[in-house]
Amino acid sequence: MGLETKNAKDWNNFPENAIAIGADSFGNIIVLLHNGNGILNEQVSFWNHETGRCEVIAENINELEE
Numbered sequence: 054m055g056l057e058t059k060n061a062k063d064w065n066n067f068p069e070n071a072i073a074i075g076a077d078s079f080g081n082i083i084v085l086l087h088n089g090n091g092i093l094n095e096q097v098s099f100w101n102h103e104t105g106r107c108e109v110i111a112e113n114i115n116e117l118e119e
Contacts, residue, residue: 054072054073054074057073057074057075057076057082058071058072058073060073061073061076061082061100064080064102065105066102066104066105067082067100067102067105068084068086068100068105068107070086070087070088070089071084071085071086071098071100071107072084072085072086072087072093074097079102080102081099081100081101081102082099082100082102083097083098083099083100083110084097084098084099084100084107085097085098085114086098086107095112095113095114096109096111096112096113097109097110097111097113097114097116097117098110
């Protein structure tokens with residue numbers, strides 16, 4: 054996760070408050086976000102590298118197991 058996040062920060066519009074936890078083959082990244090305090094939110098988001106926007110895809114990581 055550390056390396057993925059470090060590499061993602063090379064993108065101009067990657068959120069500063071994001072931690073990368075996965076990626077697809079198109080350059081989009083699955084992220085966890087924090088409010089600047091380092092404590093991660095439970096929501097899992099999809100960061101679109103073309104728009105720079107994050108969209109919530111799960112209210113918590115356990116939803117992704119289903």
